Amino acid sequence: MSDAPLVECIDLHKRFSAPEGAQVHAVVGVNLHIDRGETLAVVGESGCGKSTLANTVIRLEEPSDGQVLLDGVDISHMGRKELRSHRRKMQIIFQDPFASLDPRRQVGDAVAEPLLIHGITPEGGREALVAELFDKVSLPRSVMRNYPHQFSGGQRQRICIARALASRPELVIADEAVSALDVSVQAQVINLMMDLQEEMGLSYLFISHDLAVVERVAHRVAVMYLGQVVELGPRRAVFSNPQHPYTQRLLDAVPIADPTRRAERVRLEGEIPSPIWAKGTAPVLVSHREVAPGHFVAESD
Amino acid sequence: MTEGPSPRAKTLQRLGRMFVIRLGHAVFLLLAVTIFTFTLLHLAPGDAAQVWAGAQGGASAEQIEQIRVEYGLDRPFPQQLASYVGNAATGDFGDSFFFRQPVSELVLARVWPTILLVLTSLGIAILGGVILGVWTARRPTAPSSHVITAVALFGFSAPIFWTGIMLLLIFSSWLNLLPSHGMNSVTVGDGFFEQAWDTFLHLILPASTLGFFYMAQYSRISRVSMLEVLGSDYVRTARAKGLKERSVIWKHALRNAVIPVVTIAGFQVGALLSGGILVETVFEWPGMGRLAFEAVLRRDTPILMGMLIISTFIVIVANLLTDVAYRVIDPRIRFAKP
Amino acid sequence: MSSEHDPAVLIDAVDEDARARSPLGEAWFMFRRNRAALFGLILLVAIFLLTIFGPMLYENEPFRIVARPRTSPSEGDLLLGSDYLGRDTLAGLLTGGRVTLLIAVFAGTMTVLIGLLIGGPAGYFGGRVESVLMRLTELFQVPPAILLAMLVLVLWGPTVINLVLAISLVAWPQTARLSRGEFLRLRNVEFVRAAKAAGASDLRILTRIILPNALPPLIVNATLIIGGAILFEAGLSFLGLGDPNVMTWGLMLGSSRPYVFDTWWAVTFPGLAIFFTVLAISLVGDGINDAFNPKLRER
Numbered sequence: 001m002s003d004a005p006l007v008e009c010i011d012l013h014k015r016f017s018a019p020e021g022a023q024v025h026a027v028v029g030v031n032l033h034i035d036r037g038e039t040l041a042v043v044g045e046s047g048c049g050k051s052t053l054a055n056t057v058i059r060l061e062e063p064s065d066g067q068v069l070l071d072g073v074d075i076s077h078m079g080r081k082e083l084r085s086h087r088r089k090m091q092i093i094f095q096d097p098f099a100s101l102d103p104r105r106q107v108g109d110a111v112a113e114p115l116l117i118h119g120i121t122p123e124g125g126r127e128a129l130v131a132e133l134f135d136k137v138s139l140p141r142s143v144m145r146n147y148p149h150q151f152s153g154g155q156r157q158r159i160c161i162a163r164a165l166a167s168r169p170e171l172v173i174a175d176e177a178v179s180a181l182d183v184s185v186q187a188q189v190i191n192l193m194m195d196l197q198e199e200m201g202l203s204y205l206f207i208s209h210d211l212a213v214v215e216r217v218a219h220r221v222a223v224m225y226l227g228q229v230v231e232l233g234p235r236r237a238v239f240s241n242p243q244h245p246y247t248q249r250l251l252d253a254v255p256i257a258d259p260t261r262r263a264e265r266v267r268l269e270g271e272i273p274s275p276i277w278a279k280g281t282a283p284v285l286v287s288h289r290e291v292a293p294g295h296f297v298a299e300s301d
Numbered sequence: 302m303t304e305g306p307s308p309r310a311k312t313l314q315r316l317g318r319m320f321v322i323r324l325g326h327a328v329f330l331l332l333a334v335t336i337f338t339f340t341l342l343h344l345a346p347g348d349a350a351q352v353w354a355g356a357q358g359g360a361s362a363e364q365i366e367q368i369r370v371e372y373g374l375d376r377p378f379p380q381q382l383a384s385y386v387g388n389a390a391t392g393d394f395g396d397s398f399f400f401r402q403p404v405s406e407l408v409l410a411r412v413w414p415t416i417l418l419v420l421t422s423l424g425i426a427i428l429g430g431v432i433l434g435v436w437t438a439r440r441p442t443a444p445s446s447h448v449i450t451a452v453a454l455f456g457f458s459a460p461i462f463w464t465g466i467m468l469l470l471i472f473s474s475w476l477n478l479l480p481s482h483g484m485n486s487v488t489v490g491d492g493f494f495e496q497a498w499d500t501f502l503h504l505i506l507p508a509s510t511l512g513f514f515y516m517a518q519y520s521r522i523s524r525v526s527m528l529e530v531l532g533s534d535y536v537r538t539a540r541a542k543g544l545k546e547r548s549v550i551w552k553h554a555l556r557n558a559v560i561p562v563v564t565i566a567g568f569q570v571g572a573l574l575s576g577g578i579l580v581e582t583v584f585e586w587p588g589m590g591r592l593a594f595e596a597v598l599r600r601d602t603p604i605l606m607g608m609l610i611i612s613t614f615i616v617i618v619a620n621l622l623t624d625v626a627y628r629v630i631d632p633r634i635r636f637a638k639p
Numbered sequence: 640m641s642s643e644h645d646p647a648v649l650i651d652a653v654d655e656d657a658r659a660r661s662p663l664g665e666a667w668f669m670f671r672r673n674r675a676a677l678f679g680l681i682l683l684v685a686i687f688l689l690t691i692f693g694p695m696l697y698e699n700e701p702f703r704i705v706a707r708p709r710t711s712p713s714e715g716d717l718l719l720g721s722d723y724l725g726r727d728t729l730a731g732l733l734t735g736g737r738v739t740l741l742i743a744v745f746a747g748t749m750t751v752l753i754g755l756l757i758g759g760p761a762g763y764f765g766g767r768v769e770s771v772l773m774r775l776t777e778l779f780q781v782p783p784a785i786l787l788a789m790l791v792l793v794l795w796g797p798t799v800i801n802l803v804l805a806i807s808l809v810a811w812p813q814t815a816r817l818s819r820g821e822f823l824r825l826r827n828v829e830f831v832r833a834a835k836a837a838g839a840s841d842l843r844i845l846t847r848i849i850l851p852n853a854l855p856p857l858i859v860n861a862t863l864i865i866g867g868a869i870l871f872e873a874g875l876s877f878l879g880l881g882d883p884n885v886m887t888w889g890l891m892l893g894s895s896r897p898y899v900f901d902t903w904w905a906v907t908f909p910g911l912a913i914f915f916t917v918l919a920i921s922l923v924g925d926g927i928n929d930a931f932n933p934k935l936r937e938r
Contacts, residue, residue, distance in 0.1 A: 058836050087838030094829040102830045104662050104851050114837040147661060160833070167837065333778050338790070345794035352794065458866070458918040460873045463892060463910035466899055474900050575785040579874050597789055597879055605790045613782045
């Protein structure tokens, strides 16, 4: 296996137009990579651009600038047809397990869909592979003919994982995939994801606002604020030795039981906490400093 | 920070800009409908001049030729279109071959009875609808609420002109209470009040027919928004302050029940005109609808085309006014993108 | 694998009993419990059966003069009397109903197809496609429907086929707006985005995923359009734009109207036929709407 990372984002930008010529800078000059078999977690508050980053990597959104390399190939400017063959290498799981499955389709068919899209006929047939996937996510094969409304949230999320795995992807993007689940169910789904990673050598881009979950699953962590990565490093380094003031506050905010304080948004002084920039203005790109091997921090001057 | 214009001035500026955009859009739409209408004439089978003269116009070959030259129907299509659109912009929709009169004059002579009928119906529908809606919203689970749903369903299931005929049978033929057709009796005197009273009597049946059709619908709309408002915080506050239930409903909540009804009504002028055509035909009310019916009998194309464009103009103006009024009244949607 | 033996999995057991019930079966279950809707369905089936088999069993023909003109239901042998020419009202109702329903069903189908083809892509693709298609929709929506239909029928001539076309021409904008809204809502739902991320083509997403999910409101809309088409056809026939060679309820109303004071039955019965048919269709439409409405289903 080559040493090149599975995914690499180079100077990635995503802007949306807003009324009166203003622009929402959702993702601002992001550079990061994900190695094979690795989980990179992206954390930050809602609105920081982490979901847009995920959507841009998987080309649900077209990047405004920059590149996304998958296996060393730039997929960010590929045409639809060309992109199709690369799509099977990456899959996504969404937050809402109730909206993630087509209510009119039996779940077995939903899991088989990526196979149909890519015209994959596995050895032993699609049916057998779907059954195998149900085993993998610990659901009885007998429920393949059921409809989504007959499952709980956790079960649906397992089905979504099975669907994501059908085309044998190398990268799975989990966009707040466990955030809508109860804590006990959350633990099950996380365990399942980690088992599957070990078994199949998957890489995860794990988007979450929940630091407790991130601490369990991530190998490395990227902290996003207003579209930019302000800190990036190995999980242990970021959690035990946070360098950026924003990371420190984010971590400080976690164990607070007092709901009135928890609601307070973490905010950096002296900055306007909005990704919306009026016509002709743009955010300043931060530069990073390596404080320890692989541990980068945005320089705040 | 630099000193900008005051928020109020900015609001007005935005409203003004929005109005200009809407106006441009309206003009574009009217132009498109005019072009479309004239194109229909040319897509239709048969010779344009012959169609123009009308099937029962009894036009001779020379007369057809005269029409062809007079309206330039012998020129290439783009030129014809340009001249029709240009003339239409000045209110000239050509002459009706049968009536031997300009279309615009014919329509203009019939506009007022239609406006009288439509506005009266609208008044009946809005007033009746809001009262019914508010009344049933006060006790949402009472049988009266189901009655409204049933009445709405029944009202929409019968052809509007048939309802008119049935009313005509009952009130005019059997009970002999109201006049059956026209706008004035021939026997009526010259006095203003005498004539007005006579017109009023003639107006009751057609206006009720048309109004009843929409009343049921408006009662549903005002009921829904009334229920919403009655459950809202500020009405609960008003109640908590000890205001009488009646004044809570009529003073605080009514506004919110009326606004959506008036808005819907404003956007429904086209449908009202459509219904009016049928109702006018039943009661022989001398308005635009009656003219349309006569035009159909004679296959008088110029009148139908002119009426289509003129009524589209009326609809567009009504929509524009409703839209602007709504944005001015309701600040929540003022800044929504047009 | 640790999760396989996780006790929580057992607590979170799959409800295997309910396996057989598909979303469609669920909707039918809800529909059956709705008394008004069931009444509407029975009424509608009865009307369809009467208009399909009635003309075969009842020998009088609708255009033939079979009795003295203006025979009231109480005087002659004819159950519903005869009209101003002496034509059998009942025969007209049975045969006319067949054509009326055919026109309405065809017009409804066509309207939904046009609306779907225009509104669906507008909602799904957005941007320039949407603004062009929605401008087109507006162009057809602004002129008063009946005037546009009248002009078309005067220019092309009042035949049954032209009636169907004229009704669809003025009715489709409503369906297009509805389709646009549904497709717009569905394009951002996660299961559609998941298919997109998996590499599904637009065509596949539109036809296999979005369309089936947009169908319930479109079916309800189709019932409304069919009901509206019956009323609209009646209105056009009343204005003298019905096909004079084909008996419909509207044509009966239109031709007997001038004689309404002498032959009230010739006007009342076709009107009642229209009323009950449209009422039945509305009830069924409401029932379908409620059956597919997830908010009501929860209760």
